[in-house]
Amino acid sequence: MHSCYFCANDIKKGVGIIYIKKDGTILYFCSSKCRKNSLKLKREGRRVKWTKSAKAFKVKI
Numbered sequence: 001m002h003s004c005y006f007c008a009n010d011i012k013k014g015v016g017i018i019y020i021k022k023d024g025t026i027l028y029f030c031s032s033k034c035r036k037n038s039l040k041l042k043r044e045g046r047r048v049k050w051t052k053s054a055k056a057f058k059v060k061i
Helices: 032-040 052-060
Strands: 017-020 026-029
Touching: 017 032, 026 032
Parallel strands: none
Antiparallel strands: 017 026
16 A cells, blocks of 8 residues: 555555656655645645645644
8 A cells, every 4th residue: 555645645556646757756646636736736745734744744843
């Protein structure tokens, strides 16, 4: 099982989007919302309030 590159949620088998960059890096996304925020809008998951990774980052500070 993989986790989403943007929001760090677990992705179930058969669900989600795999994005492969030109350099061969593989990015897994749970939804198009995460894909658009990451690739199109150039946002970081830890700085967006609704993501699981932002909540974990906030606790560490």
